[in-house]
Amino acid sequence: MWTIAKREIGSYFKSPIAYVLIGLFVLLISIFFWPRLQASRGDFITILGDMGFFLIFIVPILTMRTLAEDRKNGTEVLLMTSPTSLYKIVVGKFIGAYTVFLVTTGISLIYPLIIIMMGGMFTIQLTGGYIGFLLLGAAFIAIGILASAVTENQIIAAIISFVALIVMWVADTLATTVGGIVGVILEWISLISRYQVFTKGILGLAEVVYLLSFTIVILFLTVRIIERRRWVQG
Amino acid sequence: MIEIINLTKTYGQVVAVNNISFTVKKGEIVGFLGPNGAGKSTTMNIITGYLPSTAGTVKVDGYDILTQPKEVKKRIGYLPEAPPLYRDMTVTEYLRFVSSLKGVPKGKQQGQMADIMELVGLTDHRKRLIDNLSKGYRQRVGLAQALVGNPEVLILDEPTVGLDPKQIIEIRRVIKALAQERTIILSSHILPEVSAICERVVIINNGVIAAEDTPSRLSKDINQFLKLTMIILGDQEKIVKTIKTIDGVNYIEASAKTGDNAYKYVVESDIDVREQVFYKLAKAGCPILESKPSTMTLEDIFINVVTQGTEVS
Known part of the structure; x- marks a missing residue:
């Protein structure tokens, strides 16, 4: 598991992907942060809400190669015929992508630091907000990895996860419009409504449990999908 | 294992x-x-x-x-x-x-x-x-x-x-x-x-x-018959006739000329005829310059087996 994670991390930082993503993320935050800084508003937590939205664009690029690339290059054979379990392979891939995400998040801490330097405070709310952001990232990355498991084409994997994340982003709004059973289901998969609890500065146990179990279930599904593909088409 | x-x-x-x-x-x-x-x-x-x-x-x-x-x-x-x-x-x-x-x-x-x-x-x-x-x-x-x-x-x-x-x-x-x-x-x-x-x-x-x-x-x-490739000196027609008289020979083919009055022959037979071929040709005054059995290579076997398999199916 750690072997695979380590290789993934190395691979991210050897290719331009990690740097491009980090650069893109920081750029986006800066664009949103600058006006607030000028207006002397020290509420970085609202930016965390925007950061969640940026993830919709960042995560698909981050995760598109995880499993699809192995399938395309034939390295999947090496992983599957080694004495490791499929769970460890998938979790290893997840840890690899998540580490890049952690580095990116770490860099975004520069902005709260700027606020502190200018006399602001790193509040408990902001800590809670960051915890929420880390959990949201985990759930998103799990979805991206799932998308990468269903195809050997990286671009298609990216598009699938992008669409899935968009749907989850608007699920809440859709739910109220649609109503009925579909509305209930949409509300149920709405990651955003959970995330918004954090960005309001509340550290809700229910939301923590929800996002964590969401991640685990999606990763479990990923393993099942790969298993199924082995049996069906080989 | x-x-x-x-x-x-x-x-x-x-x-x-x-x-x-x-x-x-x-x-x-x-x-x-x-x-x-x-x-x-x-x-x-x-x-x-x-x-x-x-x-x-x-x-x-x-x-x-x-x-x-x-x-x-x-x-x-x-x-x-x-x-x-x-x-x-x-x-x-x-x-x-x-x-x-x-x-x-x-x-x-x-x-x-x-x-x-x-x-x-x-x-x-x-x-x-x-x-x-x-x-x-x-x-x-x-x-x-x-x-x-x-x-x-x-x-x-x-x-x-x-x-x-x-x-x-x-x-x-x-x-x-x-x-x-x-x-x-x-x-x-x-x-x-x-x-x-x-x-x-x-x-x-x-x-x-x-x-x-x-x-x-x-x-x-697979090698049910023996196949010899020979180079023999002498008149082609005479040699072919001589070899044909040997019991067991079922095919003879004269091919390329390899030297002055020497030709290459392929002889196929059901039994081992090498001894007979030697004596008969010696009697006819046609010396054998070269003789080697051509056993089937794995390639022949492979083609044989694979095509047979296709015919069956």
Whole structure:
């Protein structure tokens, strides 16, 4: 598991992907942060809400190669015929992508630091907000990895996860419009409504449990999908 | 060591492997022959646990691939048709990754990697990016990868494909060296290779086993008649007439002229007629300059078996 994670991390930082993503993320935050800084508003937590939205664009690029690339290059054979379990392979891939995400998040801490330097405070709310952001990232990355498991084409994997994340982003709004059973289901998969609890500065146990179990279930599904593909088409 | 029991694999309607069984004893080196699409790679993918079988099973060292895949995978080194390489890594980085993946203890990794690289001739290229290596060297990295963890069983799917003649000879030398303490299944469609390396041959066609034996015994089975190629000095017509009088000869063909008044002849017979041919020609005053039996090569056998198989089906 750690072997695979380590290789993934190395691979991210050897290719331009990690740097491009980090650069893109920081750029986006800066664009949103600058006006607030000028207006002397020290509420970085609202930016965390925007950061969640940026993830919709960042995560698909981050995760598109995880499993699809192995399938395309034939390295999947090496992983599957080694004495490791499929769970460890998938979790290893997840840890690899998540580490890049952690580095990116770490860099975004520069902005709260700027606020502190200018006399602001790193509040408990902001800590809670960051915890929420880390959990949201985990759930998103799990979805991206799932998308990468269903195809050997990286671009298609990216598009699938992008669409899935968009749907989850608007699920809440859709739910109220649609109503009925579909509305209930949409509300149920709405990651955003959970995330918004954090960005309001509340550290809700229910939301923590929800996002964590969401991640685990999606990763479990990923393993099942790969298993199924082995049996069906080989 | 390896038991393949009633193995069947279907992809939807297509039957790739149809109820095949064979066993490979410990220390044996078996050649797996077949035309493209015969089911070689599929069988190998099942043995190594990459694909599940539709029916039947594979046992390695007594462990069933379906119920104890981990135990089986620990014992197998696999070189698939396309070497599974991460091109963004150097040779050393890659082999270290494979070592960890296969659970080689940290302390042993360095030494084992050095040994393997020496064996397959990669030591001078160990710091190079796999992406920058030539096809032949990538194939070596693929072979090196299969050797990591010192597995008892090696499954090599077309190990010499795409290499130049010099590299082929070298890889063959490596495989022969490995064969001394390991059980090897090697697939190929290059026949001289199989007859050069393997003790036993399994020919597979359309998903079923068409023949299975040692290369030499396979040639005997098929070689029902004797075929001689001779160069004889003298008048062509006279020679043909003389040979035709011998009991058992059923075919004679005079072909190219090879010298002054000397021709090449092909004689086919049901029994050994060499002695008769000698005396008769000596009497006729036509000396034999050269005579050699043309036994069937593995190539002939292969074509024979495979076409027969197609006729039956």
